[in-house]
Amino acid sequence: MKAVCWMGKENMQVHNVPDPTILNPRDAIIRITSTCICGSDLHLYDGYVPTMEQGDIMGHEFMGEVVEVGPGISRDKLKVGDRVVVPFTIACGNCPSCQDKLWSCCDNSNPNAWIAEKMMGYSPSGLFGYTHMLGGYAGGQAQYARVPFADIGPIKIPEGIPDEKVVFLSDIFPTGYMGAENCNIRPGDTVAVWGCGPVGQFAIRSCFMLGAGRVIAIDRVPERLAMARAAGAETLNFDEVDILEALREMTGNQGPDACMDVVGMEASGHGIVYAMDRAKQMMRASMDRPIVVRQAIIACKKGGTVSVPGVYASFIDNVPMGAYVNKGLTMKTGQTHMMRYMQPLLERIQRGDIDPSFVISHVLPIDQAPQAYKTFRDKQEHCTKVVLKPWDSAAAA
Amino acid sequence: MNPYNSQISGDKGPQDFLGSKGILIGAAALLAYGITRRSKTSLALATAGGLLAATSLRSNGNSQAAHTRATFLVNTSPEKAYALWRDFSNLARFMRHVKSVEVLDDTHSEWVVRGPMDKEIRWYAEITEDVKNERISWRSRPDSLVQTSGSVEFRPHRAGRGTYVSATVRYTPGGTLSKTIATLLGKHPQFMVREDVRRFKALLEAGETPTTIGQSHGPRGVHGSVEQVLFRETGNLADPQAAQAYSKTA
The missing domain is CATH 3.90.180.10 (Medium-chain alcohol dehydrogenases, catalytic domain)
Structure with missing residues (x-):
């Protein structure tokens, strides 16, 4: 065969x-x-x-x-x-x-x-x-x-x-759906979704199925952002706006009730920390580039949920554990x-x-x-x- | 003694059974492989090789008896677990190095184990303790070439979530075959016993032991073949018959 x-x-x-x-x-x-x-x-x-x-x-x-x-x-x-x-x-x-x-x-x-x-x-x-x-x-x-x-x-x-x-x-449909279920959505909640690839698309639609009021979808590929908008999501292009500032503005300084990392270990981003992650990964000193999960923790509302359907392989550096603990967040994961x-x-x-x-x-x-x-x-x-x-x-x- | 961990008697690690020279060669090979591969596994392998070399240099290489234990919680009753183990002809279905065990009478059995170059090594064993649904102990007969003993215990989980199965196996190198046995059976006694009990659990819960041996694949090449050995996949043999004790609940 x-x-x-x-x-x-x-x-x-x-x-x-x-x-x-x-x-x-x-x-x-x-x-x-x-x-x-x-x-x-x-x-x-x-x-x-x-x-x-x-x-x-x-x-x-x-x-x-x-x-x-x-x-x-x-x-x-x-x-x-x-x-x-x-x-x-x-x-x-x-x-x-x-x-x-x-x-x-x-x-x-x-x-x-x-x-x-x-x-x-x-x-x-x-x-x-x-x-x-x-x-x-x-x-x-x-x-x-x-x-x-x-x-x-x-x-x-x-x-x-x-x-x-x-x-x-x-x-990918069940994976996006479980990612949304792991957001602990209450009716009317705002969910921010990093990554509008295929799983992200199903995650966005599943959030609405589970009662989310707003979904904010983050990516930089125009056709993927358009696909997210077609499902009713508001979109942010991380090449064009500061994601943390935009989310702060859109949620009235509250932060999204849940943040979903549908990107995982090969995330793209900007700035010095991204450059360091990229270098470590190229040297094989680290397998993962955990930009999104860091940003999701910082962006998330106090007491909110970070859901991670994205794939990670090993250890990640510079996780903002202080923010995670002090804001009382919950992280839900799993294949x-x-x-x-x-x-x-x-x-x-x-x-x-x-x-x-x-x-x-x-x-x-x-x-x-x-x-x-x-x-x-x-x-x-x-x-x-x-x-x-x-x-x-x-x-x- | 912590019953939940495999352990080795004395202060020697399992690598002593290969001898520190053997370990050093293996470590060097790992290191070299890791460096030449220059890919995802390389760093891990080279590091493992380095660690192994360091550990090996610290130990002095004198062989001692290996005494190793592994415990798994199995979703079954002590009765079913005891029944599967008590019939020693089943042992070859979950013990990776055992080719067959022939039951001679109620307490005696003849064991055939895979040796070097597929050469068979045989010994006779007798059951020394048999408490129904609780414990079985056995040992090789004193005149056997191989000195080995083992026992298995079955303890119910307090909240009824299954049965703890703890197996203990001892190998005492000695006699003419000692070196061969130590190299083949004893080089990773901890690994061996853990995998045996893991497969026993799979037989009871799933009715079979998972395997990929014999599946289709593309050309392995040198790297693919080395990786198969590194991942110890050659020992994951299929179990062609479904276990009688397996109850289909799903």
């Missing part, structure tokens, strides 16, 4: 690799019909997250048709021919974390838990197409994928809804507990509350993935979200 392989920093290649097989009783094999490039894949593309292996198959946002089911899965859970969206987190369903519905913290799905324990104390769940610290599972930017614990994760999709409307249930959100959000899509396909800018055959990574990273061609079609030939595009 064709698969997008990570061959090193800024080096994605499409290779012909063996088709996946069932390895464990609760595995299933999915024939993939749509798969996406995620912003968090760009952190791997840029080489900032440790424990990748040359040859790893990328991708954690995919859907398709079940073509094989392991002996440990009962037919009423999943059977050949089912059309499913696969969540990016892998969960066993029966450990203490899964029982607490902390699906992205599953105790049993990471075969390399010991590496994560060295860094984080305890290991979160395994992920598709991500680092070996988080399992090293082959991903879904391919024609087929092996899905472990397939009786827990994949959600069945009825016929009649196109892939483009539901494929984002695999990550998305996917299985909490997939069914309710599918129902919202079916009801017509939202059509997630608005975020797509590019639909490409899988052979064009290496170029698509670069286009998406550099935000060229107004690229907001790339959907790859594993079975389309390059000539047809």
Whole structure:
């Protein structure tokens, strides 16, 4: 089968690799019909997250048709021919974390838990197409994928809804939604959202679904700010205004009730501290550039909430802990507990509350993935979200 | 003694079982690999190599018995945990270095362990203590080439959130095979026992142990292959049969 392989920093290649097989009783094999490039894949593309292996198959946002089911899965859970969206987190369903519905913290799905324990104390769940610290599972930017614990994760999709409307249930819609839920929104609240990429777009719309009165969206890419305005957000371009001053003015010296960092470790900014972060990251003295989370803490209202769906890999410097403590803030984080959100959000899509396909800018055959990574990273061609079609030939595009 | 941590008797670390020379070579390799790779992992690896070298230079390399313990909270009852462990033919399903255990009678068993170059090492073991649903202890027979003993305890969580499973394993290097055994089984005794109990928990809770061995991938090249070994992925073998004790609650 064709698969997008990570061959090193800024080096994605499409290779012909063996088709996946069932390895464990609760595995299933999915024939993939749509798969996406995620912003968090760009952190791997840029080489900032440790424990990748040359040859790893990328991708954690995919859907398709079940073509094989392991002996440990009962037919009423999943059977050949089912059309499913696969969540990016892998969960066993029966450990203490899964029982607490902390699906992205599953105790049993990471075969390399010991590496994560060295860094984080305890290991979160395994992920598709991500680092070996988080399992090293082959991903879904391919024609087929092996899905472990397939009786827990994949959600069945009825016929009649196109892939483009539901494929984002695999990550970015639930991730934006959980980011908004983590803001503890009360009716009428003001939420500031840093980052208007795909997750940011879903976060903005989810804030309104959860009752926010105002959403202030921060970015510098014109088409992304326009997309945020289309959802009803007010927007700030950090190239043009001082964000802290603008938020102070807009909230009457109160600050937003909640601040959301949908940017993570590769944030852009201005000034001397940004230059230092950038230098440290280039020297590999630090993996993260935590500008946004610092700004969010300073900007946030007293007693407010900082929600962080953005991806961080390790340690961050110069966090304004004094502001965080003295203002009595709460920070909520986590990889998305996917299985909490997939069914309710599918129902919202079916009801017509939202059509997630608005975020797509590019639909490409899988052979064009290496170029698509670069286009998406550099935000060229107004690229907001790339959907790859594993079975389309390059000539047809 | 803190029962929640793996530990080594005496004041020696696990690296003593490899010998300080071995550690130094490994450390140098890590350092060199880390520096030449010049990428995301490089700094961490080079640092790890440096630390390892420093630790190794401080220790004097005399081997002592390894005594290591690991505890995991498992979402199951003491009865189910005891039943899975008490049938020693199950041990190979979660002990990474054990190839098979044949149960000879109620208390005796024959263990086959993966040795160097896939050579098998065998010994006979007997159960020395068996308290139903609470504790099992075993040791190799005195005439075995390998001197080893172990025990496992099952204690219910006070609020009913599962069972604490604590395994203790001792290896005493000695006899003709001592060096081989120390190198292969004992070089990371702490790691080994922790991973064994972790896999035991996965078997009971998930019905299988997670693995990526045998999955598809692109060309690994030199770097990919080295990284696989560094991440110790070669030991994550799949368990082809679902555990009987696994109750599907989800």
